[in-house]
Amino acid sequence: MLLPKQILFVVFVILFFSPLSAQDPGIIASVRSPLDDHQYLLLEASLWTEAEAKAVDLGGNLTAVGDQAEMDWIHDTLNVYGGVSRAIWLGYNDIVLEGTFEWTNGEPAVYTDWNAGEPNNSGNEDMTHTWAAPPFAWNDINELTANIPIHGVVELEPCGTDAPSNVVALSVGSDITFNFTNNGPYTDTFEVWKDGALYATIADPAATSWVDSGICQGSQEYIFHVAVGACHAFTDSIRVTHGFTEYPSTGPSVPIPNNDPVGIASVISVSDIYDINDIDVEVHISHSWVRDLAIAVLSPQGTTVTLKAYTPGVTTDVDDVHTIFDESGIPYDETQLPFNVRVQPEGPGVLDGFAGQPIDGDWILRVSDNEGADEGELQSWSLHHRSGPPCQITAPIAFSSTSVGNDVTLTWDLNGNAYTSIDVYRDGQLAATIGAGEEEWSETVPGSGYYEYFLRCWDNATIPCCVVETGVTGGLINAVDVIWAAEGQGGQTDSVQALLDALIAQGKQPIVVPDILACNCLLTTPTLERVWAMLGTYPDYHCLSGAEGQLLVSLIGAGLDVYIEGGDVWGYCGQTDFAQWDGIGDGVVDGDDSFTSMIGLVWAGIDLTGMDASYNHDQGGNDWTDQLVPADPATPDLAGLESGPIWQQLGLGYYTGNFYATDDPYGEVIAQSWEFGGYSGEQDILVGFYLDAFGAGSGPVGELFRRGDINGDGSVNIADAVTVLNALFVPGSQQPECDDSADANDDGGINIADAVSLLNSLFLPGSPLPPDPGPFDCGIDPTDDGLDCSLYICL
CATH class of the missing domain: 2.60.40.10 (Immunoglobulins)
Structure with a gap:
């Protein structure tokens, strides 16, 4: 999954791109297992070593799994605790001896649940975690280069002290x-x-x-x-x-029938007898495409309030609903649904319409899935009733950020609310408490990076007091390249990490953001030059929403370059305004899994000849790779006429990559229907070509090669010495395609001394190996000697 890195690259990753974590992770939840009476603690996201250290401090270890029943309980209880899906650390590791995994608590290893192709130790991966999505399979990973938050789970055995x-x-x-x-x-x-x-x-x-x-x-x-x-x-x-009474649903999760407008009905029976004052509805649904859903609540008197309507043609791609519907919440926005925020019902109907009705009787939640392909289940729901004064404050609106250099400025509209104070949070931590009437706040932060902010607004005049929160907005500091990590966490290819590594190798300092809309700052970050949209492969994919598509259009219009990849962006997903700006024409085919090898082509300012490579599927032979069609010059997209293919499938000949060389002042667009991380060739060099096409120029890193692999077959042996001797002394012999590889002694020239040096290293005991990068691993030439590689494929 992850590529080997030079030490410099690892330093960059640690400094700028490691997932947010706590050195002493907090305890999110505590649950006792009915299987063995052990106590399990779910920790905040952290490094594996930090989570294990926390576990040891508490008298335990990261959890060890002995059988399928225990694994199922962990999945059902902790992977999805509180309705939020999380990847979790296990105690299984091969830190002591590579390839020999063991549990940190010393238990024998009698059970594993590895994902297909794992463990693969790609990039010194010594730790084990589960994925956050079903089937929650195991993956080995390097904690320092993991680009997803992973939560430790501590397992404690009874030791003689009982809790209250x-x-x-x-x-x-x-x-x-x-x-x-x-x-x-x-x-x-x-x-x-x-x-x-x-x-x-x-x-x-x-x-x-x-x-x-x-x-x-x-x-x-x-x-x-x-x-x-x-x-x-x-x-x-x-x-x-x-401050309120909760009436929760009971029983297990209920599957939502796919493409069935009738859907399901879940009932909460309330026996208390009083009239309603103020009521909210909390809903937790796991679903792979929320736009398909319609959700409504019915009172015992038959009053219906639509919490979320199904609107055909909406392109928003949101997974899951974990929301409290509340008339005091923020205005309804489908893109907010996955977050634990309070939103107003979409309507028709309002929750205030229940006021004065008797609360006793059967309350019904109806949920239906109105399109095909995607599935889900109703996990739980509940009624919240306040008998005292309801909260009258609502969250601020128009919450956004701008950044200039190292200064971030947040602005918002109080929307008529009279708060008693406002707290500003940065990355989940309190950054400042400011006056109740403020509508702007600024701070200076060092270096470069991405920060997430929200406001917590208080009304202490009501008893109990009230507090509301905004959604999240992001702040980009000194960003030049932004990677939008929209791909899912499953699959066999980590393309976000692969692209991150390749850009760093080219001397860039990319910043990863999880949501380009939550950021609300791309157009106001003056240093930004390029956005790399990583949309993944079905079912771990993302389809552009209308707002996301419009933002990409705005970026192109502002002269920013856009790279976009995804297996279903054009042939399956609904199209947005971006479709008129991406250089892709009509007639795209949804595709199949036949894309296993590619041929690089030449178009406009990009020449990928010689970059041919095989392709490693993300979904194990079920990739549904779109077959692209360049926009027709007779009916061009809106940024110019020059659009053409840069990647072609080997065999059937369809296109899977396209370069849109737009007119000034627009940004260029590279579109491809496969994942960058699945490219088996030199990823660092490929991203250099992309940067060149964008006019950014490649960074300081040279071509990758093995010293002494003169015939380019992926290994160093006597055949390489024969190749260089033939090239030197046999007229008409093929010349080396990579001069750096042929310079076996790294003296800056190609001569008989290279053959002698290579033969000595192979057959004369005690002779040195070929100089860096050596004969085994691909790397760059540390010597500035004027030699170059016209072509070398790191097999």
């Missing part, structure tokens, strides 16, 4: 009071974790109650952590609703 039991939480006014049985006293540790962070320490080791004061309306999650000596114990996570 019989925990009861009472929510009154602004306080939450916990009463419990103390099974201690807890002489060494007695603390409370709240919503993933260490929150409070209880001073009395024999305490049987604890009060959390001044709490706003909402739901909180608590964990009690105790220790006596080195023996640690935890309660299960305790979810407390404050």
Whole structure:
């Protein structure tokens, strides 16, 4: 999956591109397994070594899996905890001896669940994680180059200390009071974790109650952590609703029939008797294409409110719904649905229309899938009722960012709200608390990078208090190349990482962003020159939404270059405004899995002859690679006439890559229907050609080759010495295509001394190997000697 790197490249990755992680990861959740009575802790995303160190500090290790039943329980409970899909670290590793995996807790290795082709140790991959999506298969990875957040799972065995039991939480006014049985006293540790962070320490080791004061309306999650000596114990996570009553659904997840407008109906029966004051609806749905869904809630009196409508032709590609529908939420936006934010129902109907109705009876949630191909399930839903004053504040609107140099400025519109204070968060951490009436905030951050910001706005006049949050906006600092990582986490090819490595090898400092719309900053980042859109391969793919397509059009119009790849962008996905600006014409075929080898072509400012290579599928022979058609000059796209193929399938001859050499002042477009990470040739060199086509110029890194592989067959042996001798002394013999490879002694010339040096290294004990990059691994020539490679394929 990942390519070997030079040390310099690894340094760049560590400095700029490692996933956000905590050196001492917090505890998100605690769950006791019914299978073995072990306690499992879900940690914040971190490096593997940090998660294992945290586990050891708590008296355990990263989890060891003994059988399929335990793995299934971990998937069902922790991979998708709280309705959020996460990749998780396992204790399985081969740090001590390459190829020999072992559990950190010493258990025998009797069970594995590797993904196809794994473990492959591509790039010194010593640690094991599960993917975040079904079937949650295992993958080996290098923690320093992982480009996805991965969460540790700690496994603790009983050790003689019991956590508090019989925990009861009472929510009154602004306080939450916990009463419990103390099974201690807890002489060494007695603390409370709240919503993933260490929150409070209880001073009395024999305490049987604890009060959390001044709490706003909402739901909180608590964990009690105790220790006596080195023996640690935890309660299960305790979810407390404050300022409202929650009525949750019961039972397992319910599959949503595919392409069935009737759909499913889930019922919550409420026996309490009172009239409704203010009600919200929380919904958790796992689905691979939310645009297909229609969601509505019906009261016992038959009043219907449409939470999300199905609108044919909408191109938004969003996975999953984890949302609280609330009239005090942000205006409905389908692109916000995957995030844990409060949004207003789309309508028709409003939740305020339930006010005054009796709450008792059967409440029904109807969910239907109205198109083919994609599937999902209703995981859970619940009603939230407030009997006291409902929150009247709503989130600010028009929240966005701009950046100039190292300065980031956030702006927003209060939208008529009277807050008591506003908190600014950067990458999940509190950055500042500002005045309630402010509509702008700035900061200076060092270096280059991508930061995610949101606002948390308070109303402390209402009891319990109210708090609302904006969605996320991004800040780009000194960005020149942005990689949009829209591909899914499954599959066998990590194209985002491969492109990241190749751009770094070309002297660039790319910045990876997960969502170009959440950023809302690409057009306001003056240093930005190129956007690389990585859309993946079905089913781990992404289709452009209308807003995303329009943003790409705006980028091209502003003179920024766009590279876009994806197996179904043109032949299967719905088209957006971008279709008139990408250089791709009519007649694209959805394709099949016949694309296994490619031929490089010449068009306009890009010459890929000699870059022919085989292609490694992302989905194991089920790639559905689009067969592209360049735009016809008679009916051109809107940025110029010059559009032509740069990649052709070997055999059937269809096109899979295209270069749109646009007119000034527009940005150029490279479009290809396969993943960069699946290219088996020299990826660093290929991205150099792309940069040249964009007018960016290649970086300082030269061609990759093996020293001494003179005949280019991928190995160094006596045949190479014969090749160079023939080239030197036998008229008409083929000349080396890579002079650097033929310069076996690295003296800057090609002569008989190279043959002698090579033969000595092969057959004379004690003779040195050919100089760097050596005869085994491909690399660059460290010597500036005037020799070059016209062609070398790293087999």
